[in-house]
Amino acid sequence: MRSPLAAALPHPARTIGWDLGGVHVKAALVEGGVVRAVVQAPCPLWRGLPALDDTFAGLPDWARGEAAHAVTMTGELTDCFADRTDGVAQLAGWAAGHLSGAVAIYAGRAGFVAAAEAEANAAAIASANWHATAALLGRHVPDALLVDVGSTTSDLIPIVGGRAAAAGYGDAERLETGELVYTGVVRTPLLALADHAPFQGRRTRLMAETFSHAADVYRITGDLPEGADQQASGDGKGKSVTESETRLARMIGRDRGEGTDEAWRALARHFAEAQLRLLHDAAAGLLSRPDMPAAAPLIACGAGAFLVEALAQRLGRRCLAFTAVLAERIAGRPDWASTCGPALAVALLSAEPAPTKEAR
Structure with a gap:
């Protein structure tokens, strides 16, 4: 299907790709x-489209330009939309009304x-950023x-x-x-990763609360990229390692003073391992597909690209960084390039025609 962008601007000199998410x-x-x-x-889109207006107003000038x-x-x-179709229609309408240009x-x-x-076309549009x-x-790495x-x-x-050879398409199918x-690596409550954790020689159950989230874990382990956590913390307080340890301690019914820094790092590593295991199990199943070559690498993308590197090592696969694959298409090292992969992707896809089958 020919893009309406191409029809309006056959050779657009300036394209902006957008990924409108819930947070x-x-x-x-x-x-x-x-x-x-x-x-x-x-x-905070759950508050309604005015939240999107506020965010848009604070973006750099280039994002609001022609x-x-x-x-x-x-x-x-x-939550602010009645269902996915309503959400797609309203977000598309917002884009048409607020973005300057085709x-x-x-x-x-x-x-x-x-x-x-x-x-x-709501079913095809909903959550299709992946x-x-x-x-x-796929234009750069044929199998991965x-x-x-x-x-x-x-x-x-x-x-x-x-x-793209996904077996599912919509969220329900892909789950x-x-x-x-x-x-x-930021918003996941730790309760979603495990229901027990080891501490001081015992296996303790967790509080059924959202005291702490994945961002706390990766701040404590030192893996969280700078600036990746743009959300409020579980207690609305700061984001230092000490404050993250305080929230983590509450998950096992304790105060931070009841453990050492190393004890809290060990507990954080337990949750990091639990999250990596979820990804490992999913990846192992997908890599076992008959059409996936044994040498197919992993391509690491997103704020949690550091987890993908660990996953590739565990699976014995090469790991290619999203930014490395597209190095010739990214000027310098712009912030957020990997974190904003789908926004880059739609911009680049819309700005150039798909290669022919013979060119693949």
């Missing part, structure tokens, strides 16, 4: 076929559609397992023969196939 807005500026700037900003706009989304599932909505395997056609990333990477570990969820997408693992 973040991500945007990527492409000029001359190269990513020039990337931004991520928090957006351009061809390519939009993907995951925010259609948030607007096209990414509909996965169907390509791009006009904003006015979004509601009729498809954009895999489709773009894309593992995009974000703040909230993880996408594991087989790329076979240069194309069943293991291609969507609802775990991330």
Whole structure:
């Protein structure tokens, strides 16, 4: 399907890719076929579209300027919408009304559609951002397992023969196939990772509370990328290692003073291992598919790319960084490039035609 962007601007000099999520807005500026700037900003979309207005107003000037706009989304599932179709329609309408220039909505395997056609194509548009990333990477790496570990969820997408080869498409299907693992390195409550933990020689049950989240774990272990956590902490307080240890201690009914720094690091590593195990089990199943070559690498993407590196080592696979695969398309080392993979992907996909079958 030919993109409405291409129809409006056959050779757009300036394209902005958007990923409208439930807790973040991500945007990527492409000029001359190269990513020039990337931004991520928090957006509490569950409060309604005015939250999106507020986030948009605070973005850099380039994000609000005239351009061809390519939009993907995951925010259609948030509480402020009646259902996914309503969410897709409202977010597409918001994009058409607020973005300056031609607007096209990414509909996965169907390509791009006009904003006015979004509601009729809601099933293809809803949470299809993973498809954009895999489709773009497939032009560069013919066979791989894309593992995009974000703040909230993880996408594991087989790329076979240069194309996204997921067995599922919508969220429900991908939860069943293991291609969507609802775990991330910032917002996941620790209670979702385990119900027991070892501490001081005993195996203790956890508090059924959301005192602490994955961001606390990776701050304590030293793995969390700077700036990756743009959300409020579990207690609304600060984000130092000490404050993270305090929240972690509450998960086992204790105060921070009841353990040493090393004890809290060991406890944090327990939860990190539990999360890695979830990804390992999903990846192992997908890599066992008959159409996945034994030498297929993992491609690490997202705020949790550091977890993908550990996963690849555990699986005995090569690991390619998203930014390394697209190095020639990214100017310098813009912030958020890997974290905002789908925004980069829709911008680059919309700015150039798909290669022919013969060119693959």
